[in-house]
Amino acid sequence: MKKMKLLSLLLLATISLLSTSAAAHDDRCNDSSCHVWRGGFNTGDKVSDLKYWLDSSVSSNNYTSILDFGASSWNDISANVSLSKVSKKDDSQVRAYVSYYSQFWDGQWEPYYTDSKGKLSFDSNNFEDWSVGNIRLNLQQIGTSSSSFKKKVAVHEFGHSLSLAHNNDDVSVMKPGDLSFNVPQKADKTHLKNRWK
Ligand SMILES: [Zn+2]
Ligand SMILES: [Zn+2]
Known part of the structure; x- marks a missing residue:
């Protein structure tokens, strides 16, 4: 009887471990296994007033x-996250462009931080406090794609702007490539809430 109890306890522990594994490595980090980046727009711990410009x-x-x-x-998932559109580029942190690039990416996120000399520098490690960032959509790759996939790419790139990294481990809109959905999934919402709290 004691053994049975221990076994069921162990089983329970295993199940609860499994169910929280998506959130197990959500500390702000920047190695390739991380689903969230340390780098991001530094408005305290919140991005509750992030502005984008088209x-x-x-x-x-x-x-x-x-x-x-x-x-x-990405709005209405966390009280600490909100993106809104502005008409002036200078009022924005996230800037979006659509063009034909002779490269094999569908979309791209380019974050920049202000370095010690006051110059904008590309944050290739997604590690810094960002000042501005560019979203680029590549017509060469997605120009003839379905509108559903185009939307997925746009959602994915805005996810990067909110410090979400690629995620091949969960059902996630942060997984590269065409998927059967194009909006943030449960794991994406969990990561967003964990990053901005
Ligand atoms: Zn994760
Ligand atoms: Zn990506």
Whole structure:
């Protein structure tokens, strides 16, 4: 009887470990196993007033609703996270562009931090406190894709702007490539809430 109790306790412990494994490595880190980046927009621990701006290349290529979808998909998940659109570039932290790039990425996130000399520097390690960042959508790769996939790319890139890294371990919109969904999943919401709390 004692053995049975121990076994069921062990089983319970295993089950609860499994169910929390998605959140087990959510400390701000920057090695390749991490699902969240240490780097990010440094407005305290919150990004409750992050502003995005759409370059004229967005509307001229008909990507306005796709990028608006990408931004708004991350709203209403955490009280500490909110993205809203502004019409002036200088009022924004996140800037979106649509163009034809002869490279094999669908979308790209380029964060910049202000270095000790006051110059904007590319944060290749996603480690710094960002000042601004660019989202780029690549017409070469997604120009003829379904609008559902275009939206997935936009959601994914805005996820990067909120310090979410790639995630091949969970059901996640932060997994690269075409997926059967295009909005933040349970694991994405968990990571977002853990990053901004
Ligand atoms: Zn994780
Ligand atoms: Zn990505």
